[in-house]
Amino acid sequence: MDVGAEALDLKLRTPFRISRGVQLVAENVLVSLTSGEITGTGEAAPSGFYGEKRATVLAALPFLEAILGDDPLLTEDITEGFERVFHHGNAAAKAALDMALYDLAGKRLGIPVYRLLGLNPERTPVTSFTIAIDSPEAMARKAREARDYPILKIKVGTPQDIEIVRAIRDATDATLRVDANAAWTAKEAITTINKLAPYDIEFVEQPVAAGDLEGLRLVRENVAVPIIADESCVVPDDVAKMAGRVDGINIKLMKCGGLRNALKMIATARAHHLKVMLGCMIESSLSITAAAHLSPLVDYADLDGPLLIQDDPFDGVRYDSGKLVLPDRPGLGVVPREMSL
């Protein structure tokens, strides 16, 4: 199998600010994987927080390509090989090839990836739409503008977190989720979440630092709002450690290395009675669609990448009042936007 890679720059519609910084463009990588007449495609959205950037993805791909072999249907063997090459890290590079393999396998068999995995496309969840950090007034305005989306995810971790949530609650009846992106200490988190609770919050994501597992437990024991781990739960090995410390985990292909590892994380989470969310980085419809194929298995989705960028080059998953609608074409079912109707 032959691998190709090219830069994919995605410009955000508006600057995307979270507690630890602001992003204007996502420097992603588009990957192609060809076997005979068939080409699968994948996308890497490297995150500096997890030690990747475009250059590390491009540098990692030849090492992963070296173990691909000739049979794209051996997805288990191949992706297990990816873990031997880079056990932890290089997750976005692995994810791009992993999803390209599933795309190739589905195209070879003439079935969509959700069908390859035995999943019911009607059971997809409704995605949240993310409101990035800004002034409380500006965030409330964006919440009003997002009236097509019944679930909003509010980024916090500022000196004005209570004002932000109050302003958004005054502006909308939407279900509200809050993501602190590791901004608080455990003590701050307990105080803040207890003040946010009256605004009817569905859950809070990653209140404390990634490594502060005892902080997660302390927060969970002292607030009435469910807690979801994101930065603390990256790869399959992390899932069991979350049991008893949080109510659920946020799985991202770009953290864990692709669909195979995401499936392992979902199964492990279920065995520990954890809720499961599927999240994303700033990604086009290509890799968001790959994640969406797994979404019939999860409780919550935050797969709004295509809604946050300008000029999405692909057509794949669509949104019906926020509900994910999977394409029924073979493989990932993603096509270049100019080829779609």
Ligand code: MG
């Ligand atoms: Mg998060």
